[in-house]
Amino acid sequence: MADTVNATTHGTCRRWLASGEESPLFPIPPMTLTTLETPVPLVDLDRMERNLDRLAGYTRAHGLALRPHVKTHKSPIIAAAQLQRGAAGVTCATTREAEVMSAVCDDILVAYPPVGEGRLRRLMALASRVRLTVALDSAAAAEALAAAASAAGRRVGVYVEADLGMRRVGLGTPAEIVALARLVASHSSLELAGLTFYPGHIRESVDKQAVALAELRRALDEVIAALTAAGLPPRVVSGGSTPTMMSTHQLPAVTEFRPGTYVFNDRTTAELGACDWDDCALTVLATVVSTAVPGQAVIDAGTKALGREPLRANAGDGFGVLLSHRDVYVRAMSEEHGMLELGSTSWKPRVGEQVRVIPNHVCIVVHLNDVVHGIRGDRVETSWPVEARGR
C-alpha cells in the first residue's frame, strides 16, 4: 500500500472514529434520532468500532492477512477504518466498488469473474498504483483478462476459484483447478497469485461447525496438494466468511481472510452465535404509521428499505427484529410497509412512535439506501453516503 495514498485518509478516519467528534468529511448539525426522517439506516459507532477491533485482533493473533469485503458497507470511510486497523487491502464484488475504494486503497481484490467488455475496460482503467487481483473460474475469463491486461500494459494478479461446497462459482475438481492455474501462469500479463474459495454454505451455528469445517479442510488440502504437485503451489489461500469468522484458523492452509458482514453484523450473524446481539451495529430507524388492523402495527420500513431476506440461520420467521423488543419481528412486508407481529409482546405501539429494526441481512439494507447515519447513544454524530452503491 502506498503510504502517500492512505496516510491522509487514514489519519482523517482514525481521528473521527477515535475521538467521537463529528466527521470532518461529512459534518452535520447535531440532532437526535427523533428528528430524523424514516426509514433510515443507523450505525452505532461504538459497536462498529468494537467489531472492527475484534476481528483485526483475531487476524493479527492468528497471522492471517485481513482483506475485508466492502460489499457490506460500500463506503471508503469505513474501508479506511479497516485499513487503519491493519487490513492488507480490500475485497470488492463490483467494478464500482473497486473504483470507489481505489481512492483509499491500492491493493484491491475483485472477488468476481471479470467477464464482459465494460467490466474489463473499467478495471483496467483503475489507477496504475492499484495492485489489482481478480478471482475467476474459466479459461474464457482468463484469456479475456490476459488480453485486456496486456493491452493496458498492466500485470493483474489472479486467484483461481475453487468450489468447496458452496456450488455458486468455482471449479469442482483438483484437475480442473490445476489446468486453469497452468493457463493463468502461461500469460505474462497475469500473475498466478493464489487460490480462493468462499465457505458461504456453512450456515451451522458456531457450536455445530466442526464437521463442516473438517470436510472443508480435507477438500482444501486436496486442491493445494494437486497444485503443489503441478509445481504451482498457491502463494495465497483466500477464504473465510462472517459466520465462520472466529473459526478460520481451524483451516491452517488459509492465509487471507475476507469477511464482510462483521463490520455491522445482523440478525443472522447473531442467531448463528457468530456475534452477540449487542454487536449488531446497524439498525433501520422506522416509524409506526398504522395500528388500524388488530394484532399488528405497520412501520414505514418495507421491502424497499429492509430487503426481503430470509433469516439465514437455523430457525426464525420474518425479516428483522426490533432492537428494543426482540420478541417483535417484521412478519410481512409490502414495498413501503413492514407488518410487526405483536403476538408475543405486551408492548402497545402508538402511531408516530419510532422503532429500530435489526435486519436479517445487513448488506442488502445498505445497498437499498443512499445515506447512513452514525450515532452514539441517541445522538446523531455523523452521516456518510453509500458511495459504492449503484453500478
Added chain:
Amino acid sequence: MADTVNATTHGTCRRWLASGEESPLFPIPPMTLTTLETPVPLVDLDRMERNLDRLAGYTRAHGLALRPHVKTHKSPIIAAAQLQRGAAGVTCATTREAEVMSAVCDDILVAYPPVGEGRLRRLMALASRVRLTVALDSAAAAEALAAAASAAGRRVGVYVEADLGMRRVGLGTPAEIVALARLVASHSSLELAGLTFYPGHIRESVDKQAVALAELRRALDEVIAALTAAGLPPRVVSGGSTPTMMSTHQLPAVTEFRPGTYVFNDRTTAELGACDWDDCALTVLATVVSTAVPGQAVIDAGTKALGREPLRANAGDGFGVLLSHRDVYVRAMSEEHGMLELGSTSWKPRVGEQVRVIPNHVCIVVHLNDVVHGIRGDRVETSWPVEARGR
C-alpha cells in the same frame, strides 16, 4: 391540472414516445445491447407504450379516473407519458416520489399515512399549485395533518382508508371508518375527499377472481352505505390493482383506479394472466459469468439487481425467467450472483453471453437501480434516471 405546467413536458414526452427518436431529455450515443454494462434494466418502449395505451383505453371506456401509482417507475418522464394519455393525476407512496412528480403533475395522491414530522414538513412544502390528497387510517394521523396543513395555510384532501381484506393498513369496520371520516370533516384545513382501499390480497389468476371480487364488492358497498347514512357519502372511491386491472369495472362503486405495475408488468402479472408474456416491458440484462458448477450457469444479476421477490402467483419457483428461454429460471441468488436452473433446457450458456431476465416483481428492480435504458429491438434508444428512488 394546470395546462401551463404540464404542456411542455407532455409535448416533449409525447414526441419522444411516439416518434422513436432519441429522447430530447436524455440523448445518448446510439448503441446496441451488447455494448451495455450489466446488470442493467431495459425497458422495451414499444411494449411500455402498448401497456400505457391499453389501460388508458380501459379506464376511458369504463368512465374511471386513472391515477397511476408511480412507485413502479419512479420517473417523471413516464408519469408525463401517463398524464399525456389522460391520467387525472398520480399516486405516490413516498415523500420523495411526491416531490419529484410535482415537477410534471399538480394533482398528487400520497397513498400512505402522512405520519412523522419530516414527512409532514416536506409534504406541506410541495408547490402550492399542487392539489394534495393523502390516505390515512388513524385519528392521530388526521390530527397531525390538520395541524400541519393549517400552519402551512393549505387545505389537504383526505381519503379515509378501509381494509377490505388486505390486512395491511385501513380500518376494518364501517363504524370506525365513519368516525374517522367525521373527524376529518370537522377540520377546516382538511377536505374529506373520498374513500380508498387496496385489493392487493386478490392474487387469484384472472379467470378465478370472480368470488374474491364479489366479496370485495359486498364489503365496499357496506362501507359506502354507512358513510352515506352518516351524511358523508364519498365523492371519490379509489381502488384497484394491476392483477385485477381489467376487472375493476366489476366494482361499480369505484370511481378512481390506481394501478402501478401495468406500465411494465412482470412475471407475476403474466403468470396470473393479467397480461400476456409479450406485455412484459422490463427485463434485466445480465451476463453469464460462470458455468463452472455442472448443471447451472451464473449470471451477474443477483439480489442487489433483481431483488429476492417470490412469484406472487399460484405456482412457480425462482426469482425470474429468461425472456428468450422461459424454461430457464433464476433458481437461487447471492448478492451479485444469479444461479440459472438448466434442468429443463437444451440451451448451453457460454461465459460472456448476455441474457434478459423477466423479474418476479418489477417495482423492486426499478428501486434497486439508478438508470433505466429504453430500447426498441436491439437498439438502445434512450436512458433515464430513476429519479424518485431514494428518500
